[in-house]
Amino acid sequence: MKKSSIFGIITIAVAIAIIICTYGSASTYGTFKDADNNSGELHIIGHIDKQKEMVYDATKDANYFSFYMRDTIGNERKVIYTGTKPEDFDRTDKIVLVGQMNKGAFHASHILMKCPSKYTQDKLDVKADTKKASI
Amino acid sequence: MTIDYQGEHLLPGHLGQFFIVLAFGSALFSTISYYFATTNTNKLDTSWLYMGRIGYFLNSISVIGIGACLFYIIYSNLFEYHYAWEHSSRTLPVYYIISSFWEGQEGSFWLWGFWQAVLGNILIWRAKSWEKPVLTVIALSQTLLASMLLGVEIFGSRIGSSPFILLRQAMDAPIFSRPEYLSYVKDGNGLNPLLQNYWMVIHPPTLFLGFASMIVPFAYAVAGLWQKRYKEWVQPAISYALFAVMVLGTGVIMGSLWAYESLNFGGYWAWDPVENAALIPWLTLIGAVHVMIVYKNTGHAYFTATFLTLISFVLVLYASFLTRSGILGETSVHAFTDLGMFWHLVVDVVIFAIIAATLLIIRFKELPISKKEEDTYSREFWMFVGSVFLALSCLQLVVVTSIPVWNAMFKTSIAPPSNPVTLYNVFQAGFAVVVTLLTGITQFLKYKKTDITRFFISTVLYLVFAAIITGVIVYLTGVYKLKFVFILVMLGAIYSILVNGKVLADAFKGKIKLAGSAVAHIGFGLIMVGALISAGTSNVVSQNTSGLDYGADFDKANNSRENLMLYKNVPIKMGDYTVTYVGDSISAPNHYFKVDYKLLDGNGNIKEEFILKPNSQYNNKMGLVSSPDTKHYLFHDLYTHISMAPLNVMQAGMDLGHDQETNDDANYNAPIAHDMKVGDTIQYRDGYIIMEKLNKDAHVQNIPITGNDVAVGADLKVVSHGITYQAEPVYMVKNGSVFDFARKIDDAGLKLRLTKIIPEQNKFEIMVYDQPEGKRPYIVMRAINFPFINFLWSGTVIMIIGFLLSIFRRNKELKTV
Numbered sequence: 001m002k003k004s005s006i007f008g009i010i011t012i013a014v015a016i017a018i019i020i021c022t023y024g025s026a027s028t029y030g031t032f033k034d035a036d037n038n039s040g041e042l043h044i045i046g047h048i049d050k051q052k053e054m055v056y057d058a059t060k061d062a063n064y065f066s067f068y069m070r071d072t073i074g075n076e077r078k079v080i081y082t083g084t085k086p087e088d089f090d091r092t093d094k095i096v097l098v099g100q101m102n103k104g105a106f107h108a109s110h111i112l113m114k115c116p117s118k119y120t121q122d123k124l125d126v127k128a129d130t131k132k133a134s135i
Numbered sequence: 136m137t138i139d140y141q142g143e144h145l146l147p148g149h150l151g152q153f154f155i156v157l158a159f160g161s162a163l164f165s166t167i168s169y170y171f172a173t174t175n176t177n178k179l180d181t182s183w184l185y186m187g188r189i190g191y192f193l194n195s196i197s198v199i200g201i202g203a204c205l206f207y208i209i210y211s212n213l214f215e216y217h218y219a220w221e222h223s224s225r226t227l228p229v230y231y232i233i234s235s236f237w238e239g240q241e242g243s244f245w246l247w248g249f250w251q252a253v254l255g256n257i258l259i260w261r262a263k264s265w266e267k268p269v270l271t272v273i274a275l276s277q278t279l280l281a282s283m284l285l286g287v288e289i290f291g292s293r294i295g296s297s298p299f300i301l302l303r304q305a306m307d308a309p310i311f312s313r314p315e316y317l318s319y320v321k322d323g324n325g326l327n328p329l330l331q332n333y334w335m336v337i338h339p340p341t342l343f344l345g346f347a348s349m350i351v352p353f354a355y356a357v358a359g360l361w362q363k364r365y366k367e368w369v370q371p372a373i374s375y376a377l378f379a380v381m382v383l384g385t386g387v388i389m390g391s392l393w394a395y396e397s398l399n400f401g402g403y404w405a406w407d408p409v410e411n412a413a414l415i416p417w418l419t420l421i422g423a424v425h426v427m428i429v430y431k432n433t434g435h436a437y438f439t440a441t442f443l444t445l446i447s448f449v450l451v452l453y454a455s456f457l458t459r460s461g462i463l464g465e466t467s468v469h470a471f472t473d474l475g476m477f478w479h480l481v482v483d484v485v486i487f488a489i490i491a492a493t494l495l496i497i498r499f500k501e502l503p504i505s506k507k508e509e510d511t512y513s514r515e516f517w518m519f520v521g522s523v524f525l526a527l528s529c530l531q532l533v534v535v536t537s538i539p540v541w542n543a544m545f546k547t548s549i550a551p552p553s554n555p556v557t558l559y560n561v562f563q564a565g566f567a568v569v570v571t572l573l574t575g576i577t578q579f580l581k582y583k584k585t586d587i588t589r590f591f592i593s594t595v596l597y598l599v600f601a602a603i604i605t606g607v608i609v610y611l612t613g614v615y616k617l618k619f620v621f622i623l624v625m626l627g628a629i630y631s632i633l634v635n636g637k638v639l640a641d642a643f644k645g646k647i648k649l650a651g652s653a654v655a656h657i658g659f660g661l662i663m664v665g666a667l668i669s670a671g672t673s674n675v676v677s678q679n680t681s682g683l684d685y686g687a688d689f690d691k692a693n694n695s696r697e698n699l700m701l702y703k704n705v706p707i708k709m710g711d712y713t714v715t716y717v718g719d720s721i722s723a724p725n726h727y728f729k730v731d732y733k734l735l736d737g738n739g740n741i742k743e744e745f746i747l748k749p750n751s752q753y754n755n756k757m758g759l760v761s762s763p764d765t766k767h768y769l770f771h772d773l774y775t776h777i778s779m780a781p782l783n784v785m786q787a788g789m790d791l792g793h794d795q796e797t798n799d800d801a802n803y804n805a806p807i808a809h810d811m812k813v814g815d816t817i818q819y820r821d822g823y824i825i826m827e828k829l830n831k832d833a834h835v836q837n838i839p840i841t842g843n844d845v846a847v848g849a850d851l852k853v854v855s856h857g858i859t860y861q862a863e864p865v866y867m868v869k870n871g872s873v874f875d876f877a878r879k880i881d882d883a884g885l886k887l888r889l890t891k892i893i894p895e896q897n898k899f900e901i902m903v904y905d906q907p908e909g910k911r912p913y914i915v916m917r918a919i920n921f922p923f924i925n926f927l928w929s930g931t932v933i934m935i936i937g938f939l940l941s942i943f944r945r946n947k948e949l950k951t952v
Binding site for chain 2: 002003004007011014015018019021022023025026027028029041042043056058059062063082083084085087098109110
């Protein structure tokens with residue numbers, strides 16, 4: 001067998017391994033329901049429930065932040081995040097959580113938010129101006 | 136109904152739009168002309184060539200015209216234009232106006248087009264016999280870039296996105312029914328505070344010069360296949376490929392420096408899709424450079440060289456599709472949104488992919504692919520292996536980064552790995568082991584045939600040597616606590632540095648022309664060493680729990696309790712340091728938090744003291760945006776950023792210096808009254824207060840003291856956490872009424888009043904108002920130690936020098952025909 005063929009086979013094997021590993025390590029998008037029944041890490045897309053309480057008090061614990069989120073099919077759970085409340089959190093609506101369920105609360109290891117500068121509709125500012133204009 | 140709008144400056148926009156259309160038209164004209172110039176069989180007929188050149192010159196002028204108009208609009212604060220309104224504001228200094236110029240997609244497309252225009256002109260001047268086919272390809276790319284800016288409606292769908300769209304065209308709002316709407320648009324949105332960093336002035340131009348120059352080797356490869364000059368294209372393309380790799384690499388590192396200086400994620404590399412997008416074509420082209428050199432020297436690896444060169448540019452376009460089309464959706468924080476150009480970007484990728492694939496297939500049988508096998512102990516074989524591994528590492532990045540693309544294509548809903556950083560680190564480390572070892576081993580091999588015994592002796596000798604050094608480094612820095620593969624990378628990198636160091640030493644003795652690759656390899660090795668130690672053993676100093684916990688992976692953010700709260704002026708022990716939040720300084724719009732670091736020796740003496748000023752900026756669009764501050768040492772960096780600060784601190788900072796006499800007792804705990812004599816000391820929660828003396832001649836500003844009025848001040852010395860403050864509350868009898876004037880020490884969270892004089896005991900009643908902790912100014916911060924990060928930066932500089940030397944060398948070898 002030619003050396004280059006052997007090397008070609010190795011290359012293809014590594015390529016296949018990459019694809020399998022990617023698929024194997026890939027997480028899944030799910031809902032809180034899935035998280036209830038699943039012990040692994042999940043991605044959950046949802047909206048922050050701004051009506052419910054949001055706890056972050058640095059004077060008590062600088063590394064505890066909790067809030068409520070409603071997932072895409074309407075389940076709502078308390079979310080606990082070990083860390084500070086992200087800076088843009090109040091301006092965000094839709095977020096993606098990565099984490100797992102633990103004793104009825106979802107423990108997030110990451111909170112992914114959209115950078116508000118690029119994702120909010122830029123109509124708001126001018127509307128505020130309009131109001132001022134009409135007064 | 137048309138409205139006669141007032142105050143709009145429409146000329147620069149119309150002119151700019153005219154230049155866009157002209158740029159598109161002239162580039163298309165140039166492409167067609169160059170195409171016919173290439174295919175024309177009549178060698179004496181140069182008319183097509185001249186038309187192609189005229190088209191290209193016209194395109195270059197138009198591109199400059201577009202830039203000038205857009206710059207004028209932003210610089211003159213013409214907020215009737217959406218681009219200026221969206222990305223700039225009146226307060227922005229000139230150098231950041233430059234950054235705001237390319238903050239948007241349109242500006243960055245322009246930048247790309249500008250560099251491509253420059254490169255095209257260089258090629259018209261230098262490429263000689265290659266000009267016609269090469270410029271055909273480049274003009275085609277220039278046409279597609281210009282089409283991205285067109286912003287015109289064709290068959291009901293908008294083609295491209297023009298930077299000259301007016302605010303009222305870009306948005307729907309009732310205000311635009313008023314002719315004088317512009318008088319209400321006072322200011323623009325301003326530049327994203329995170330981009331207000333000097334790296335953002337030079338990082339995008341460098342990066343886009345890198346992207347733009349990737350087309351040159353691609354164009355040469357296409358020209359070679361098209362014109363059946365299979366063997367000739369490689370040599371001139373090597374220099375351009377080296378240039379592209381050097382510039383793109385520099386641009387990528389500049390981006391990570393920017394991230395390190397202005398972002399809060401606590402590091403310089405996060406495997407974000409935007410970062411990967413720039414790295415992907417870099418990896419394939421660096422592989423291509425190596426196999427091109429192999430082909431030039433031995434005639435082997437022709438197909439790999441051609442394929443990697445072609446795929447690199449297709450990947451540049453694919454990367455730009457990834458970051459600009461909005462397909463990354465939830466997986467990237469930084470990617471651009473969809474400007475409605477999804478299919479336009481797809482078409483761009485597909486056109487160039489088809490050109491490359493078609494030529495490869497049509498010409499495949501004629502390609503000079505060597506029938507002979509490379510010798511196992513030959514440099515060319517192992518350089519080839521190394522290049523394939525670079526391509527595989529690129530494949531891994533592409534496959535994982537493209538998960539949203541797979542989802543869109545196959546209608547699946549796979550989420551990205553929940554811990555992508557670990558996945559990328561481990562995989563890429565695996566490839567890095569092979570690549571770094573090969574950059575060493577190949578130095579002992581010669582092209583064609585090598586003396587096997589000598590090869591093994593020197594390889595093994597250096598490997599043993601490298602293993603010893605690695606062992607020491609790994610032990611001292613704590614890298615041994617990481618996964619085994621990272622130790623292997625360290626071995627590979629050290630090995631590469633040693634062997635190439637030897638080559639460099641030889642180069643100084645005579646074989647000076649070999650210096651370029653040796654220097655570049657050493658630089659790459661140092662980058663690996665620096666990245667491994669600094670990212671692998673970075674430790675959060677502000678950890679609330681004691682003891683170091685080097686995780687098995689690099690991604691430690693938010694896994695543990697990494698944030699520390701500091702009350703103003705209350706020192707806290709953090710690792711080896713004693714840190715104190717000592718105050719604020721405001722230079723609008725930035726709010727700097729002064730954090731004092733003290734390093735004490737065993738006897739409590741200060742060994743070292745410095746102040747870091749991480750800052751936060753309040754931005755209308757984005758809320759609070761924070762940037763870190765870093766203390767740089769030669770062998771490590773101490774990085775500090777604000778995770779959170781209560782807004783009242785920000786506001787308190789804003790009215791610093793205003794004495795407010797309003798009743799704010801609610802902000803304090805119930806007061807405690809103390810009867811004191813001069814010289815008495817009282818304790819309070821955070822320290823003690825001494826009544827030093829009585830000032831019988833106290834003054835309260837603006838209040839004149841006349842006749843029977845009495846004003847008495849108590850000179851109080853307050854010592855809180857080792858810091859001394861002075862305060863003088865005043866007791867006053869004026870026109871028979873009693874007043875008292877409280878004094879506040881905000882930094883100590885105290886308010887003091889002199890409320891009563893008890894003459895019979897010669898005592899005074901001092902009321903002490905103590906602020907409850909929650910109301911006192913505080914910050915929450917995170918501090919990270921990055922050891923040996925300077926290896927990373929210095930490695931980069933060394934690698935760039937290596938590339939430069941190589942470019943000079945290859946240019947000397949080059950006799951362009």
